Amino acid sequence: MDITDHILFQHHEQRRMFAILDDLRGEDPELVGAVWKRLANLLEVHAAAEEMYFYPRLLHIGTGAADADSVAEETEDAVKDHNEIRDAVAAAARHDVGTAPWWDAVIDARVANDDHMAEEERQDLADFRAHADLQTRHEIAVQFLTFKAQHYQGVQYPDQDPQEYVDRNS
Template sequence: MDITEEILFQHHEQRRQFALLDEIPRDDTETLGAVWRRLAVLLEVHAEAEERYFYPEVLRLGHGAPGTDDGPEPETEDAVKDHNEIRDGIRKADAHPVGSDDWWDAVRETREANDEHMAEEEREDLADFRLHADLRTRHDIAVKFIGYEARHWAGIQPVDKDPEEYVEQHS
């Protein structure tokens, strides 16, 4: 088990869940709502698990994205900011009737924020971590990460974090 592989696997599942929404008839609001709720929980719990277990270790062991002179701090700040944007999109969607134009706009906003986050994380943070964290460390983080997610399968109360304060607390 490797935290970088687990995160990649979950990114695939997030992409798949968004794609499922595209395939559900627009008037089937019961199914849309059920798939959305499952996806929202996945996104919220995934972000919180990353912030609890993955990013503190990125700050401790990382050197920054390969090919850059930056350390892990700007990448981590950006990831926390992205998580906040994803949470904001989820809250916006949840404020509108499922299937409405406003709901779809908020779902699209969430998807775009998540797509951007996943691309950056895969290109920068995961690559950095694979280069600088040994397999034992990656395994130990994965165990904590999936344990957290398993305990919170029904969801959590999402809380935005100040990216700069987060980095300061975990550096």
């Protein structure tokens, strides 16, 4: 197992589920809400697991990749992105499923998530693959997958101050 492969797999799953929501626009809100709940849980658990297991290790071995100035800059940006995704998911929860404000919040989550995934794939995952040995990549994948299995119904993980997160985990 390799954490970078698993993160890429989850990114594919997230993209697919947003596409399913596109196809369900105008359908029964109960159906749309069920798909959204699964996706919202996936987004929240994914971000929490990355912040608990992946990014602390990246901060210790990474150097910055692609267009990132440093590993600290990569990580700060990722945590900021996670906050935006969590905030959009929370905004969706304040509206009735299928209403215009609900769809606006879902779209905000999608835009934030799409931007995050592209940057993470270009910077963070490339940086980690360049500097982490296979055993480290395996160990983090096991931690990540265990956390995901334990929290399949979602997790309440608060927004983090990006700079404080980097300082605390460096």
